[in-house]
Amino acid sequence: MKRHRFDLYSFLAGGLFTVIAVVYLVGSLNGFSVNGRIIMPITLIVLGAAGLAGAVAAMTRRGRGPDA
Incomplete structure (x- = not known):
């Protein structure tokens, strides 16, 4: 089985x-x-807040800020 990234x-x-x-x-x-x-x-x-937090974290990891 192929290992995949953890999806919070x-x-x-x-x-x-x-x-x-x-x-x-x-x-x-x-x-x-x-x-x-x-x-x-x-x-x-709770699900909406988790989705929003995940989107912000993904943008931060890519090096883009919220204003990009």
Whole structure:
């Protein structure tokens, strides 16, 4: 198998969705209600912030600043 570079964005997205699944699973087993009106926007905000941070980090690694 060919070795590839570590993709932090994919790692964070997978970890975030795993945490959400565990929260829903634990909530259903204990009889608690998980409010999806709060979980889903937080998920999208975290993924958007991670994508933005990844884009800025990629530009910085290439030697270009944000004003280039």
